[in-house]
Amino acid sequence: MTLEAFLAESKTLVDAALDRWLPVATEEPRRLHETMRYALFAGGKRLRPAIARAAAAALGGTDAEVLPAACALEMLHTYSLIHDDLPAIDDDDLRRGQPTCHVRYGDATAILAGDALQTHAFLVLARETPRRAAVADLVLALAEAAGTGGMVGGEMVDIEAEGGEPSLARVEWIHLKKTAALFRASAVMGGLAAGAGPAQLEALGTFGTSLGLAFQIVDDVLDETGDAATLGKSPGKDRAARKMSYPAVAGIEESRRRARACADEAQAALRALPDSAILAQLADFTVTRLS
Numbered sequence: 001m002t003l004e005a006f007l008a009e010s011k012t013l014v015d016a017a018l019d020r021w022l023p024v025a026t027e028e029p030r031r032l033h034e035t036m037r038y039a040l041f042a043g044g045k046r047l048r049p050a051i052a053r054a055a056a057a058a059l060g061g062t063d064a065e066v067l068p069a070a071c072a073l074e075m076l077h078t079y080s081l082i083h084d085d086l087p088a089i090d091d092d093d094l095r096r097g098q099p100t101c102h103v104r105y106g107d108a109t110a111i112l113a114g115d116a117l118q119t120h121a122f123l124v125l126a127r128e129t130p131r132r133a134a135v136a137d138l139v140l141a142l143a144e145a146a147g148t149g150g151m152v153g154g155e156m157v158d159i160e161a162e163g164g165e166p167s168l169a170r171v172e173w174i175h176l177k178k179t180a181a182l183f184r185a186s187a188v189m190g191g192l193a194a195g196a197g198p199a200q201l202e203a204l205g206t207f208g209t210s211l212g213l214a215f216q217i218v219d220d221v222l223d224e225t226g227d228a229a230t231l232g233k234s235p236g237k238d239r240a241a242r243k244m245s246y247p248a249v250a251g252i253e254e255s256r257r258r259a260r261a262c263a264d265e266a267q268a269a270l271r272a273l274p275d276s277a278i279l280a281q282l283a284d285f286t287v288t289r290l291s
Contacts, residue, residue, distance in 0.1 A: 003281040010050040014074060015041065017067045021124050035105045035113035036120075039078050043096040047282075048073040048182060051211070052190035054278040055204050058270075061194025068128035069138055069189040075121035076146055077182060080155075082114035089159065118146070134192045141192065145185035154178025161244040171244045175216040176209065183212025187279075203272035207279060210269065214262035215286045220245040221255050222291070256287075263287045 001009075018040055025034040049070030056066035085092040085100040086107060093103045102110035122139060129135050144150060154177030161170060187208030191201050224247050242248075246255040263283040270276035 001278070003278060003285055006054070006278050006281075007045065007047075007050055010053050010070075011046045013053075013063055013067065014046050014049045014070050017071050018074065021068075021071060021128065022120070031105065031109055032112055032116060035101055035109050036117055038104065039082050039101050039113060039117070040075065042098050044074075044078075046070075046074060047215075048077055048186040051183065051186040051208065051279070051282060052193070054276075054282060055187045055190025055196075055207075056194040058273045058276045058279060059191060059194040059196050059200060060274075061190070065130055066190055066193040068124050068130075069142075069193045071128075072121040072125040072138075072142060073182070073186050073189065075117045075124070076142065079114040079117035079121070080151055080182075082110050082117070084155070086110060089155070129193070131193060131195065134195070137192050138189055141185045141188050145181040150177055150181035150185075151179075154181070158244065163242040164244065166244065166249040168249050171246060171249050172213070174244060175213055175246075179216035179219075180209045180212025183215060184208035187211070199272055203269050206269040207266045207283075210262045210266035211283055211286055214259045214266065214283070217246045217255050217259040217262065218287055218289065220247050221252055221259070223247075224252060259287045 022037060022040065023033045025037055027033055052070045052073055053063065053066050056062070081095055082101045084090050085095055086102055093100055095101075098104075100110070101113055105113070121142065125138055125142060126135055129138060146152065148156075154174050157170075158174045158178055161174065164170075184205050185208070187204040188201055191204045196204065223245065246258065250258065263286055266283040266286075267280050270279055273279070
């Protein structure tokens with residue numbers, strides 16, 4: 001299967017499962033449920049769920065085993081986007097090619113929709129995971145990636161670093177926590193869902209971390225070089241906010257070289273896995289994508 005076909009298939013499967021496991025918009029509180037669905041079904045590549053699904057498949061796991069983890073990852077990721085876009089953080093009015101949640105529904109509803117998606121991620125993970133022995137480890141992996149030692153902590157330091165003296169060590173720390181932690185969790189959770197052993201989980205963790213760093217460096221470059229129509233969000237925000245981005249510290253060309261090196265590191269980690277062709281293609285896609 002080509003990567004394009006795999007990503008399309010993953011999106012179809014994940015969207016159907018999300019639709020099944022999310023509250024319907026006609027249930028009270030209707031506005032909250034409508035906003036959750038608005039944010040989730042606005043588009044997006046479903047890349048984190050695809051990584052989880054590819055990791056599970058590399059170890060002989062099934063879609064039924066990994067879909068709860070894949071959906072939990074997408075819900076948690078979407079919650080972070082809703083909150084990142086708020087006026088108090090990035091103050092953005094465009095996401096995935098449409099008005100951001102707070103623009104469409106107001107700040108208060110957007111905050112609550114993000115909160116609801118975060119908690120619903122853990123609900124689905126705990127309730128729907130077929131491999132019951134893996135539930136605690138799955139919840140732990142997601143919580144570690146999402147909390148102060150991961151995504152939220154990275155966001156906080158990113159905010160504190162705005163306008164500061166450029167530092168490669170600091171920008172890499174931010175990217176490892178804010179972005180790569182959830183990529184690592186995606187790969188590891190796919191492995192856990194499929195019953196991976198310690199060595200396989202270690203390889204998946206290394207793969208996910210390197211892939212996530214490559215992804216965020218490319219994201220930094222695209223913020224400098226892309227346009228709103230292609231990206232589905234407002235470009236140039238990092239420079240305007242004087243954010244600690246890779247291009248701000250190292251320049252565009254060096255950032256591209258570093259992203260390629262990270263993708264190569266991700267691919268090297270896959271040697272411990274029996275069937276990792278799609279994961280390897282995901283690493284290449286990460287550094288060649290245009291949005």
